[in-house]
Amino acid sequence: MSHADGASGETVAALGEFGLIRAVTENRRQPETTLLGPGDDAAVIAAPDRRVVATTDVLVQGVHFRLDWSTPEQVGRKAVAANLADVAAMGAAPTSVLVGLACPADTPAEVITRLADGMWAEAERAGAGVSGGDMVRADQLVVSVTALGDLAGCAPVTRSGARVGDVVAVHGRLGWAAAGLAVLGRGFRSPVNVVNAHRVPEPEYAAGPAAAQAGATAMIDVSDGLLADLGHIAEASKVGIDVRAGLLDVPRRLVEVGSALGADPLRWVLTGGEDHALAATFPPYVEVPDGWRKIGLVTESGVTVNGEPYHEETGWEHWR
């Protein structure tokens, strides 16, 4: 994709608001769900189910991403992926994203157009479009994404429906993003597949609706860390969850990186956020859908690993 406007090293201020809007919206392919795309006061998006699932996340340069660690495309993909995973975790299929973008006036226009490229690419991977946005001046690059989705007749899968005796299962990678962040934090840039897992999560969005259709009783996307997010389900459902460590996949790659860095790879798997895997509970008689792996059980109380409390910090809290 060529961005003649941005490639010249122009700043966003030089290109101007309207030039920049053109650069990030022109010649993009909208899915059928985008009934009216960017360019008007608001977008119009299909909501065939008569309910719309909606979520929003804000990513801040220096807090949630670093442009010396990730390309603008990767930041754009990650910002969109984090939101689409939340939509999928309700059991909905993503339909559209809207983007709010604040940046300094001297930001190279190319950074913004490449960020937009990543956003469009990730939205497209989910079958969604980018239907609207806003771009304004600020001291720091801040990316705000709102994602919408459609439930296609299913009840939304909340955090509060888990019942004692349900099976706990996950879909997608765990611990990879945390390992990648640890690698970058030590000043390394490889192994690339580990580092890239931090840069761009790769949730399979269709796993959410599949779990909903299979009868998932509760679901969440793993953004804060597996134990922290299972804790959110446990709290909302007023139950406990026991993870069986033996059922967790601790990939050889993470074991290698763990020994190189003197870190415990199981800790990454249990507490690392940002992979945006899905975690769900299913009634015990249900066959979990393809790609879902059973990792534990819903219990009476407490979030435990092999029946014991896990004593490491369990996840990410903002402002700490």
Place this chain on the structure above:
Amino acid sequence: MSHADGASGETVAALGEFGLIRAVTENRRQPETTLLGPGDDAAVIAAPDRRVVATTDVLVQGVHFRLDWSTPEQVGRKAVAANLADVAAMGAAPTSVLVGLACPADTPAEVITRLADGMWAEAERAGAGVSGGDMVRADQLVVSVTALGDLAGCAPVTRSGARVGDVVAVHGRLGWAAAGLAVLGRGFRSPVNVVNAHRVPEPEYAAGPAAAQAGATAMIDVSDGLLADLGHIAEASKVGIDVRAGLLDVPRRLVEVGSALGADPLRWVLTGGEDHALAATFPPYVEVPDGWRKIGLVTESGVTVNGEPYHEETGWEHWR
């Protein structure tokens, strides 16, 4: 409304993410359209029309608002009003807003809870709720709002449907916010009703759907300035627009403030943004709905005042 958590002078960091989320979401009243509110991965909002109208705006402290000029409640109301006016300008009724909020760790929690109070109040004024959000750390206070709305069976009213011969009409105040900003910029705090017009716009959201039902051919909310926004309609519709200055209401109050500050009040009316009035075009045979005032005509080309180009700067562009 009491905010025991915030009133003690605690910072957002001390209160913590989850305490803060509680403070801004607990004991709020959701409308029926909020099928599932804050607290899960995503919200679920009614979309009875099977289409959802969606728009997003970002407001940055020091760029779009100043907390020495406006209270946090006023900033919250304005951020939500700007978005709900965009929804109304499509002819839709607002259903819900989602809020992304970035702020420094040492921000008093009370600033955020009062901001939320304003958001809830403005959403409620429109019959909408606040269904979701995200709060993160940043160097600067940034407020991102996404608003959703329902078309109730009407076609969306875009910017591109104006036809030569249509009547141009507006609903709501023009020039007041610009006059208020001019007053504040000179270091004054009165007249209060002028200053408050800058602090909190007061769009009548129902005027948008009423215009759609009456057969409006194009509509926009006046956020950049009347001539600039009519220019957006003219450009999208490939027509011109002539405003008849004699039909514009230049309120006595603005005339007084204009003479006190040595400014032209007509210029505020023609080019001042942020009042979030609605401007629309109607076929000439249509009776414009209650509260709409005819101010001009759709012509072949050019945006003119009494047939002549208007030579002042015509509105707001970001990064300039």
